[in-house]
Structure formats: structure tokens, C-alpha cells
Amino acid sequence: LERWGLGWEELSAVNPRLVLARVTGFGQFGPYAHRPGFGTLAEAMSGFAAVTGEPDGPPTLPPFGLADSIAALATAYAVMTALSGRERTGRGQVVDLAIIEPILTVLGPQPLWYDQLGYVQPRTGNRSRNNAPRNTYRTSDGHWVAVSTSAQSVAERVMRLVGRPELIEEPWFAAGTTRAEHADELDEAVGHWIARRTREEAVSAFEKAEAAIAPVQDVRDVLEDPQYRALDTVTEVDDPELGPLRMQNVLFRLSETPGSIRWAGRPHGADTEEILTELGLSPSRIAALRAEGAL
Template structure:
């Protein structure tokens, strides 16, 4: 059942980041992804938004009943405080909130926080234990640091789009926030390391994440290969330039599945599964080097075999022989799969979306059952709670700031 405690978990404890307060000065995708990663493991994440328009991701499509799907997934469980950062008084309020925090996440273009007197040198001078995590298109340093950047730019600049697709098709960007997500997860990783070191050293750190850099790391073989051999890796479609056979194949009933014979033992098991043990001794297919040299004919053998069975039957045979394979799932398949229902999918409750499921935390810890996802914050929904009750700002001052549009009136 969705939201079920993972098997093997013991008595629940507080999240690993319980007691950590994060101020998220982030919008769109990457920085809010970092905020969600930290929130998923117990941090209190207070999201600063424009008091009128909010995070622009609230306007993204798809949406259901007026609520943006992407914004909902990344921001459930956070608290929203509406502050106009363009106004001096707004920045003063934000600064007061940061004084209560362990971490601040921001994704303004480099130099903006410094212009506001809220750069790393400003904040760390007053709060030496603060961790400041900064997400930008090209990082805080380097010739391109002042350039704006979104995920699409990171996906092209990193080299990913050049390698993605088929040899006879143009370079292809993914239809979702790929670079943003990887950068956000990397930012959370850097934040957690900085918090750990803070406990040892007593001082915080500035964590600098460029959108393209984590993705370029993943693509690092292409760079290393070029500098070592002079060869520019090319697009291979669903095949691999490293091992064969590997790919996505259509079954007799029109369903699709993947097979990854990425090491020798899996390839030999695949030959047995296909009823072709003779391929083990065929010099064209006996080794990975030989299979790569004869990849076209190797692939055709696999294509023909998969096409002779309905998908579920082919997968059952592959599973029996311990071949690495899986169905190509759409969202409906994912939500109906018992493994994902037990381990991965969680309820997003109490929203206009109605009963809805989404992926939960990206990993499991044995003594932490994970968070609940109860609602999506409205713009500035928690402004009064945070400013009055937690920061102790006088009610008349908050009312005055709200009347002048400096903070939300909610």
C-alpha cells in the first residue's frame, strides 16, 4: 500500500536532519529540489516567496484543479513565508529569518545576494556556523558565472544533449527537469556534508553548485575518452557504446522492455534464456569486444527473440535466468506495480489534486520511516506563524509590513 513503512525498518526515530532549519530562497526547480531532499529527512524548510506571485513554478504545466503538479511535488511539507526581496525592509526580514537558520539555499544569479548585502562573506561574518548552498547556471566563479542558466542550458552545455538520441536525429534534451534534479540532489549532498563538518569544526561552508557540473560528471567518460584518444563519442540511441547487447526492445504484444547485458555473465545468461547457448562459443559474440564489433547482428538476434513473446512472458523467462531486464513503464504502470507501491510511492494528501501518489524520498534509512506529505503551502501561508510566533516580530509591525506589500498578509 502506498506510504507503507519499508520492510526491514525498525522503531521510527526523528529524521536524520531533525532540528535543522533551512531557509530556501529558491524558485523553479533545482534549489527547491535541494530543499525537498533536506525536508524529506527531517529538516524544517521555510520557503521565502514573492508575496504576490510566489514561486514561478506555481504557474507551470501540467496543473490539475489550478495546482501545478511540479510545484506540488517539490514543495509539499515546506512552510511558505511571503517576503518581497526587492524591498530593503523585505531583505531585513529575510535576514532576521536567516539568523534563525542553519542553512540558506539560494539560486539567484551570482552577485545578486552580494548586492543585497547577503553574500557569503556578509552572512558568515555574523553567523560563522551557517551553511550557504548556492545553485546557479554556471557557478559562482569562472568566465560564465554571470550568465543566466536553466536546466536546458545545462543539458546542452554539459554535453548531454549531444550524446542523447539517435545517430540520425538532432541532439535531444530530456522532456523533464533532468539537470535541475541532479543539481538539486547534489546540492543537498553538499549541504549535508557541510553540516557534518560543521559539527566537527564549528564553522559552516559555502556550497557552490553549477547546474551543469553534476551532469557533466555523469558524462565524464566522454571527456576523458576525448582527451585520451581524440575520439568524440557519438549518439547511439538505446544501445551502449560500452557493452552489448543492451537496449530497449518491442515484444509481440507491442509492449516494450529493456535488457542490459552489461557484463559477461549476464550476456551468457541471456544466451541461455534465448535458447542460444551456441552463441557462447561463437567468436562473433563470445566476448564483449567481439559483440561490440558485431553489435548490429547481435542486436538483431535479441530483437527477434523478444518479438517472439508477449512482454510479460519474455520478462518471466529473463527473470528465471537472472538476466537484468525490466518493463518500460509509463506512469500508470508505475502506480500499479506492487514493488513501487510498497517501497517508493507515497500519498500527497489534502490538496485539490484529490487522491494522488508521488515518489517519496530517494533513499531509505533503517530507523526512519520517512515524512508525510500533507498539503501544499499557499503563497505566504505561514508568514504570520513564522514572523510573529517564531521570530518574535511585533504584530503591529507585521501588519504594517503586510499593508505595504513587504510581506504576505496571510
């Protein structure tokens, strides 16, 4: 923007209520501000990759834009905060968001742990340092399921279901952190029971026992999943170029002002002139910018 004379100062002078979001890899200042940055670098720098993967394996990056996606949600929240502030002050402002920051925030209290206890979270694969059993287990028909026992009552139900109720009486079973110290024994009990059943049998039995389980699904399973269908999580949208297509729906449901998807994606530049006009640029200025190759 600044290269073509559309810096914040010029725009805010024309429209002082303007809210401008600036999302870059490292933010607008600091020693890395000039560097090119992508979500992959944020996943590495934030500590995410360091705690992801098997204990004896390499740090693992996600196979999709995780940091970018988290940054997008954080940016939407930041813009709404700025708009709310504008209602009180009558003035807009610049939102400066670095992609390296939101993913660090959602990683939890790791900075606090290190600051106060000198603790560095290690890679634990699918296991947790806070509870056990917690892992993925293979079923007899070659599928995988995930089990979590974050609640003590659920952990006890799982042990009764898999035929190992005696483990509940062990002193270490009374807390998630001490159960995690016996993850090998608990994984063997749960894994052996699940390995002798199909995915459908295992999920059904866990559901009846009110224990927490979920199938490990790929996108094909997601599109057929009855819960996602009931929520309309993946909805159908009519696109003028592609016709009906399926895509993720609005992220949440509001009872009084529900959201909806108006289009799958506008053609490139479809709204440029309208937006620049709203910002206060004259038709001649817009025409000049087009002639200069800025638009």
C-alpha cells in the same frame, strides 16, 4: 537577497552558523555567471545531449528537468556536507553550485577519455559501446521491453534463452566491447525472439532464465508495478487543500532513522517569518521588508 540588504555578509554577521546554498545556471563567478541559465542549457553544454539520440539523428534533450533534478540532489549533499563541517568548526558557509556541473559529473569519464585517448563518445541510440545485446525490443502485443547484458554470464543466458547458443562460442562474444561490435547480429537474434512473444511472456521467460529484462513503463504502469508498491516508492500523502494524493516517497530507506513526508508542499511564504526570525532579523526589519515588497 542582496538587493534588499540581505546579503551573505549581513546574514552571517547576525548568525555565523548560517549555511546558504546558492544554485544558479553557471555559478557565482566566471564569464557566464551573469547569464540566465536553466537545466536545458546544462543538458546541452555538459555533453549529455551530444551523446543522446540516434547516430544519424539530432542531439536529444530529455523531456523533463534532468539537470535540475541532478543539481537538486547534489545541492542536498553539499548542504549536508556544510552542516557536517559546521559541527566541527562552529561556522556556516556559502554553497555555490552551478547547474552545469553535476550532470557533467554523472556523465562519467568522458573528459578523461578525451584527455588521454582523444576519444569522443558518439550517439548510439539505445545501444551501448560497452556491451551487447543492449536495446529496447517490441513485443507481439505492441509493448516494449529493455534488455541489458552488462555481465558476461547474463549475456550467455540471454543467447541460450533466445535459441542462439552457438554465438557464445564465437571469440568476440567473450567481452562486452567486442560483443558491441556485433550488435546488429545480437539485436536481430534477441529482437526476433521477443517479437514473437507478449510482454508478459518475454518478461516471465527472462526471469526464469535469470536474465535481465524490464518492461518499458509509463507512469500508469509505474503506479501499478508490484515492486514499486512493495518499496512504497510512490506513497500517499494527505494534503490540506487537495486531500489524499500520490507522490514520490523519500529517496532511500534508513533502518534506524527512517524518513517520511510531512506535507506535499507548504503554502507560499508559510514559513518566511519563522525562518527570517531564526536568521536574526527583528520583527520591525521583517515588517519593513514586507512594506518594501521584498517578502
